[in-house]
Amino acid sequence: MIKIDPQSAQSAALATQFKAAPFGPYSADLQKLLQLLRWGFVRGRTIIICTKPYKEWRLGRMAPRRGLPVEVSEREVFTDYGAAAWACFRARWQEVVGQPCPVK
């Protein structure tokens, strides 16, 4: 199985590709990378919370089980869904790979 090497130039290029077009089309390599970032339950991982319909998004996280408040990040407010998706990509990279995404 492939592993994401956060040091490699290819990983950085794929992250850059996602940043440029968060809703695709994706290259086959980026699709594979996204599959690694998206495998499994999202509970406990960074997700996107729409805080004003069609207008405003933040990053957030579900608690360990249903019935508890969703943690909604106050740090950044996105008025563009693509920008929220990119921020989520970077946060998820950190969670799955264990190191920061090389692309800011």
Added chain:
Amino acid sequence: MSERILGYSDRLSALPGDAVNFKISAPMPGKFKARLVRLICGDDSPEGPGFKSKNVDSEIDGTYPARHQPILAGSYMWVTARQPFDLPNFTVQAMIWPTLPGNGKPQAILGNYDAANGSGYALYIDELVCLAFRAGKNPPVSTGVKMLARHWYEVYAVYDSGTGRVVVGHNMMLTYHGMPGSVSETQMLAEPMGEGGRFLIAAWNDDKFASAHFNGKIDGPRVSGRALKPAEIERLRDLPLDVELAQYVVAAWDFSRGMSTVKVTDVSGNRYHGRSINLPTRAMTGWNWDSSDFNWQSKPEHYGAIHFHDDDLYDCGWRTDFTLTVPADLGSGVYCVHVWQKTPEGKIEDYIPFFVRPARGTATAPLALLIPTASYLAYANQQMISSWWFDELSSCKFATMSSVDQYLEEHEGFGLSVYDEHSDGSGVCYSSHLRPILNMRPKTDLWQFNADTHLTDWLEKKKIPYDVITDDDLHAEGVDCLRPYRCVMTGTHPEYYSKAMLDALQAYTNGGGRLMYMGANGFYWRIAYHAGLPGVIEHRRAEDGMRAWFSESGEYFMSFTGEMSGLWARNGRPPNMLVGNAFAAQGFVESVPYHRTPESQDPRVSFMFEGIGADEVIGDFGTVGGGAAGWEIDRADTRLGTPPHALIVAAATDFPDSYHWVNEEMNHTHSAVNGDTNPRVRCDMMFFETPNGGAVFSTGSISYGGSLAHDGYKNNVSRLTENVVKRFVDPTPF
């Protein structure tokens, strides 16, 4: 996040003269306001037609006292017959299959314990995941041995008042190396047990409420009026009861009796019958199921288990705040009761939808919009973001919570959809509308109910008269409720069908009716309505199909009716037989346009393309993914029953890799399963004539409706649809 004003009605479909009772929970103290509106369009997205409603004066307009109405989720069984069991010595026992031991809460198996005053007794799984017995204010007696999820155990507690001795133990049905199969613990009770409350199975009392809900299956619970020995307990597993021991048995419930009901039968002869609360799942394989039969009707003795869940919910049972008697002149259509309250930040509001039909047996328009209420129920309060481990892999997006998603995640107890898993990971088989359904609302995601308002919006804009009827009516009345109409238009995603509903539509098209199938992935899953309980459907994710979860082996047959659930295609009735099309693929990143085919030049369909150029691309626009073909798409296949004379008049094939092929066509895994590599990931728009002068038009796409309003409703999707409606309401036979 802020509180919501919530509500529901006791019926979704109403005839003139029917009384519709509305039940509201309003969080702000004081009053709330209510009025009736006719809903035209619920799409409030920036690119969409905008939210549109018309106020309608009615008897319910006004101000009402606000009150909080609670939801009490969690299923259990209550022995209603009489106050049981005042036994000096006793044995309680059951076979159990716990599914969520270790959820941090006690989970009661059976007894009359009342946590509110610490009296009575209960056999339960404790917070340390061990079988335990508690009685009165005595310290609990625990085996001290952790139990495994999804394993069958025999569990028991034996009490002897002469000695004050309690023995608590379990026997594993499947044993492992190094793990004792049978364990027990003996202790003396110093204090009296006290009177206790109701005798419950799968919960204990908390004053008049139930708590400590059990998650998992319980089979063959027994109460005996004697301190039995371990070997005697084992002899009482089976029915009929051991002849020698039967004299000591006070109650023996056979959960395989009355499978389709909420009644629970005591077969001891002492008539300690009970009823189930909140619809725990019945027709579940029992401890003794051995795959010798897969249908509970032919071997009920293998289906003696009920699966209880702490998040089961059937009927909130709220009190009525106001009643609307549907006026004779209201007009058929989609209506909502709009309720709202002022808050310090502004206003909270809800729109509670219901559907008004014309008077029974009459039509006020040649066209009927068939509202897919069964499919709305299937999705009611879905929480796929937390239920689906593959949610992002399926959608090809990072999970994005709407305010509805967030509210349901934060507030347990609203009940789940058949897309969800219970807290214990088992699939949800029942869904009712006797609860607030937060996603069956205008101003929500464009899916099911709200997406279907693209159709009402378009019909109103085009001044095409229409009546509405619902799945509930179609199921109850069959083809009779369609007969007054020349043409029936479906919703965008009429996915869940009972046999009565499918028979009715097939009889309608075979009898010369015209059907406009305005969506995709329709007529796909087989469901059942309950014969006695209102407002609830059942479904099993049997065998195959794009399943949110798997039904367990042996659990493909529905408890309500005994029918096998799963795909209609696996029940000998692929959707192709009715509408020519069947579910081919889904993807939720973008939609694409259709292209006309040479078959679209056939004179049989010239009416359809009036005003549309021969090479015109159809639907390269829309609010649902930016195209008319997308989200979920259907494909023709004569092998599956597409009529041989069907004309595929347009097709969309340019789907990206975010479109995933349906798995029921994939007999074997391989890598060509996406839109960019799989030729079966396609969307067919189709027309065919039916016997007796009828016809079917199939869009094959869920996103189609989202294209109708584009460019001020002047576009080729709108034009084509209007052409079809005009011809389909024309009585001239095809």
